[in-house]
Amino acid sequence: AQSVSQHNHHVILSEAASLELGCNYSYGGTVNLFWYVQYPGQHLQLLLKYFSGDPLVKGIKGFEAEFIKSKFSFNLRKPSVQWSDTAEYFCAVSLFTGGGNKLTFGTGTQLKVEL
Amino acid sequence: DTEVTQTPKHLVMGMTNKKSLKCEQHMGHRAMYWYKQKAKKPPELMFVYSYEKLSINESVPSRFSPECPNSSLLNLHLHALQPEDSALYLCASSQDRVAGGQLTGELFFGEGSRLTVL
Numbered sequence: 433a434q435s436v437s438q439h440n441h442h443v444i445l446s447e448a449a450s451l452e453l454g455c456n457y458s459y460g461g462t463v464n465l466f467w468y469v470q471y472p473g474q475h476l477q478l479l480l481k482y483f484s485g486d487p488l489v490k491g492i493k494g495f496e497a498e499f500i501k502s503k504f505s506f507n508l509r510k511p512s513v514q515w516s517d518t519a520e521y522f523c524a525v526s527l528f529t530g531g532g533n534k535l536t537f538g539t540g541t542q543l544k545v546e547l
Numbered sequence: 548d549t550e551v552t553q554t555p556k557h558l559v560m561g562m563t564n565k566k567s568l569k570c571e572q573h574m575g576h577r578a579m580y581w582y583k584q585k586a587k588k589p590p591e592l593m594f595v596y597s598y599e600k601l602s603i604n605e606s607v608p609s610r611f612s613p614e615c616p617n618s619s620l621l622n623l624h625l626h627a628l629q630p631e632d633s634a635l636y637l638c639a640s641s642q643d644r645v646a647g648g649q650l651t652g653e654l655f656f657g658e659g660s661r662l663t664v665l
Binding site for chain 2: 531535
């Protein structure tokens, strides 16, 4: 079974600081990779996704992520965070089994951006 | 706004009650999901329906009973729940397809139904 680990559980940054959140997964086969964001009191929203092709993917709100296959990593980055980026960020890995699409989430990173 | 609609948004029930959570999507997606999310935790997969058939059950207790009446609707019937079942229940849908020679698909989530079991 696949697993997803996020190393940073709580991150506090000042506005305009750069962000990098780590994500590693443990599955040797073909996977789809995602970052979801959950703003306080809101539903899960997709930030970006990687299926194949260019390992550097760009998402919404200035976020990007880089897939490094040799490291089983899919780290999320943003050059300059804003106060409105305060939220919970989940890395997720999708594995297609005989039963369908199993999306497994990492433990999440709570990001707080201070003014 | 999410295109996956869940009702009710909030539900309080006793341990002897029977209630249902409902989910609807009109994106033509053929896979639908139930996830459970406890506070400060990631969502955990409960059930997957593919083409209206239950395809994955993650060893969920029988007091949770899913139902997929048609391709747009997904229900979760609740009976004899325990206080520890209190959580946010998320519905999602996806349209899985082949791209670049591999299966791909992203899940679209609803806002969730927050359940409290007394």
